[in-house]
Amino acid sequence: MPTATGRAVIVLALTAWAVSAYTEIVELRMVALMCALAVLLAVPWLLFPMRVRAAFALRPPRAVAGEQVDIALSAVNDGKLSLWQPLVNLPVGGRDFWLRMPTLTPAVRTSHDLLVDDLSRGVLDAGPAIAVRTDPLGLLRKTVRWCEPVELYVRPRMALLSTLGSGQVRDLEGVPSDRVSMSDLAFHALREYVPGDDLRHVHWRSSARAGELLVRQYHDTRRNHATVVLDPTPDAYRTDEEYELGVSIAASLIMCAAREEYDVSLLSGREQITSLPGGAVLDATCRVQREPEAEPLPGEIHRAIILAPETSLLFVITGAAQDDLDDIAAALLMVPAETRCVVLRAAPGEPSTVLRQHGHELITVGSLSELPGVLAAS
Template sequence: MLSRALAVTRTGSRVVTSTGRGVLLLGVVAYAGSLVWGLVELRLVAVMCLGVLIAAVPWLLVPMRVEADLRLRPPRTTAGEAVEASLTATNHGALPLWQPLVRIPVGTRETWVRMPSLDRGSRQRVEVVVDDLARGVLQVGPATAVRSDPLGLLHRPVRWGAARELFVRPAMVVVPTLGAGQVRDLEGTPSDRVSMSDLAFHALREYVPGDDLRHVHWRSSARAGELLVRQYHDTRRNHATVVVDADPAAYPSVEAFELAASVAASLLMCAAREEYDVSLACGDVQLTALPAPAVLDGTCRIDPAPGAAPLSEQVATAMVLAPETSVLLLVTGRGTDPEAVTRATVTLPADTRVVVVRAAPGETAGVLRHHGHDAVTVGLLGELPGLMAAAS
């Protein structure tokens, strides 16, 4: 019983506005004063305060039947850019709505807009521009209309429509290439693995029961006097995997991790433009075998993860996620031990190209060759295109 009474009290406190609470307090004080001093005028003031509060109740009870649709243009944007939220409302109720006040939440921010009056059956649209957005997946909406009486004593929020997800990707730059020596080959690049069916011919060998007769080389078999079958190099498409170090210790500041996220997104965009298959790994965000835009959306969700696995385990997990990786792009911060990077990359296949990018705001940019891989230091995002072009 007590909990129910408390719940009713909390609900009532949300319905009564600050103005309404002031009127209620005035009525209580006036009534108390009338009892103490016996003044009829104070009792009249108390009755008037109670009367206006009771008169405000019917305004909240009238049903509001509104069909609302919230749209975002564009549905994806980059950090620091603006997005336009368009709210279309149609009044299906029996009564007109006079300039409803609508709240549109965008992440942790709130935007208030006063809509034009909605007559019965009419439709109105308002547009709100929200700028200076931070990276992440933001929930926009649901829009909430505030139903109130003319004096603003009581109000009741009414939900209009559903919420939308806004993907705010990191700031990006156009990286022309992932480095010199990368071949854009739609048919794949031959590897050292031998296969019985592929595109790159390797050699002939003796027939073994169970081999596919379609691979028998009949002319050579006739000359040798025994069945010979073709062997091939196993080929694979170029596949770029971006691993972002999830250890918070690697990044001394929020800006350092945001730079790392921007570097990762820029490299993913470059790989997709060069028609690579792409994968992304950072903590719990593990994406592969998806269209490039979906993988790029993953950069909206990455964050440092306290208790993250050592860097070597993160790289090993990424290789399990995408074993066909031909280019591994490891993005970390200035707080990562170089020996940890070496341990993470030393066991990778010899035919996998490795580029380690250190996101270190304020440090001097540069490219070094270290333990068989390229080590790139990025102090500013704008330096990334030239550094990747210089990487061997």
């Protein structure tokens, strides 16, 4: 394929030949011949075979917006002759990067690292790796695809939360908690009988040995489930920054829930994920987008109740432009009474506040760094 320089040389050759034929100027005919000869001598450079196997390695395999990721491109030359410092084009998320690989000797694996920074949240394509070969004069160019692209998950920025607070539903199939109870399945210990204790919990065999009444104590078995609803309607957010703050709040809550061994669900437009490992739900935050045809937030809340009816903690995240707070409060009335509901407004630049209204908490988050404080105060 001719480059821009190659096309210019070809046009010059044709023009010079045409003008020389019309004016009989011999010098122009020589210019045309020299240009044609240069193009013909460039052809053998492209006929040289390039048989290369290549692969990507991402470090880390999951990145965070604004941070760096190291992309290692390793290649093995399957040909019989060495390839001298091939030039490789590597697109990452719409940005083109150029690598000058070391000389590839036959059957030897060679690698080159590329450090990519300032990544935006999303699922980005890293690759494909395309080797570009040109002749010494840069007249002709040949491209060879070395390997297919790989997906790079760039998660939103997250704040480190200490805890999500209360929000547990008793479930006999759940896991034992640290709370001691007088009626459950996970046996904890025996203690002395206190007037008022249920005689059904007396351990008679141990009482006979000890000479006094002893009753059983149990660990409460609890199942924790956190559901995050992220408003997908564009009108709820004034700017892209505001929406990205909402996504970061959602990801921070999901990360904390996964660390505390909650079951986690996420609902945002087309993204509907429930009871999957925290890492898979965090990957979904890379894909969420505002959707013009999305259902209004009260409808999203109803869908969340259907998606995860066992929810013990419900977080609803929207933007500062959301003006249907009364409709949201009405939708939350459909949530079971034992479920804790928290509405968070992403409002960059506004003071962070905590209010309690209509039986739920309304938290305004002015910046991601303030999220741990306002959530702990709620």
